[in-house]
Amino acid sequence: KKLYTCGGLYQPLVDLQRPGTIQVLDENNNWTIYEDRIDTLTHYSYVDIDCIDTDPTDNDHVFAGGRTGLYEFLKGKLIKAYSIDNSELKSTFQDNLDKNYVIVNALQFDKEGNLWMVQSLNNYNKLLVLNKNGSWEKKDYDLFNTFGKALSGNNALGNARNLYFDSNDYLWFVHDHYDTPAIYRYDTKNNEYD
Numbered sequence: 001k002k003l004y005t006c007g008g009l010y011q012p013l014v015d016l017q018r019p020g021t022i023q024v025l026d027e028n029n030n031w032t033i034y035e036d037r038i039d040t041l042t043h044y045s046y047v048d049i050d051c052i053d054t055d056p057t058d059n060d061h062v063f064a065g066g067r068t069g070l071y072e073f074l075k076g077k078l079i080k081a082y083s084i085d086n087s088e089l090k091s092t093f094q095d096n097l098d099k100n101y102v103i104v105n106a107l108q109f110d111k112e113g114n115l116w117m118v119q120s121l122n123n124y125n126k127l128l129v130l131n132k133n134g135s136w137e138k139k140d141y142d143l144f145n146t147f148g149k150a151l152s153g154n155n156a157l158g159n160a161r162n163l164y165f166d167s168n169d170y171l172w173f174v175h176d177h178y179d180t181p182a183i184y185r186y187d188t189k190n191n192e193y194d
Contacts, residue, residue: 001026001027002024002025002026002027002059003024003025004022004023004024004052004054004062005022005023005024005025005052006020006021006022006023006049006050006051006052006064006066007021007023007049007050008020008021008047008048008049008050008066008067009048009050010048010050010066010067010103010105010159011159012121015048015067016047016048017045017047017048017067018047018048019036019046019047020036020038020039020046020047020048020049020064020066020068020071021033021034021036021049022034022049022052022062022064022073022076024076032076033076034062034073034076034077034078035073035076035077035078038071038078038081041078041081042068042081042083042099044068044083044099044100045067045068045099045100046068046071047066047067047068048066048067048068049064049065049066049071050065050066050067050105051064051065051066051104051105051106051107051161052064052065052107053107053108053109053115054109055109055113055115056109056111056113057113057132060074060075061073061074062074063107063109063115063130064107065104065105065106065107065117066103066104066105067100067101067102067103068083068099068100068101068102069081069082069083069084069087069089069099069102069104070082070083070087070089070104070107070117070130082130083099083102084097084099084102085099087130087136088128088136088138089102089104089119089128090102090119090122091122092121092122093122102119103119103120103121103122103159104117104118104119105118105119105120105159105160105161106118106120106159106160106161106162106163106173107163108163108164108165108171110165110169110171110188111165111169112132113132114129114130114131114132115129115130116128116129116163116171117129117130117163118160118161118163118173120159120160120161120175121159126139126160127139127186139186139191159175159176159177160173160174160175160176160184161173161174161175161176162174169188169189170185170186170187170188171185171186171188172184172185172186173186
């Protein structure tokens with residue numbers, strides 16, 4: 001009975017650098033704003049938060065992603081920021097360890113409480129899972145490469161986004177490049193893509 005919102009956007013040609021913001025509207029029309037000024041804690045930018053999901057096992061446990069990585073909140077307070085130093089996330093610029101561009105534009109919990117995310121706009125593993133036990137899992141990069149430039153880091157104008165699990169546990173997402181737009185289905189049980 002809550003509406004979660006975030007107000008950022010990152011695409012290579014649209015770097016708005018909007019301050020990271022998460023707002024929650026409850027059933028009584030009261031707004032709560034999550035802890036901000038996170039950049040003072042992490043010492044890198046907290047901007048362009050554009051995806052969010054709540055843990056199905058605990059509604060007070062929320063993750064958000066954007067231009068500068070993945071953020072974990074409990075009851076509106078930051079409990080952990082994930083970046084290139086403490087996770088499988090990679091910098092967008094392969095030859096640069098820039099924490100200001102660790103782009104996570106799509107994330108979704110499965111029903112068991114594992115957090116899936118797509119990290120596009122680089123040449124590293126793109127489909128990642130932060131398991132509920134805290135361990136990271138990388139899905140097979142070669143399977144993504146079979147789609148050609150649709151998910152290639154060399155194709156810097158497109159993002160994979162809008163993760164969604166259906167009732168068969170297939171993970172769906174889209175790629176928004178103007179030249180190679182696509183919708184993908186990933187069979188999580190058999191590690192197969194369409």
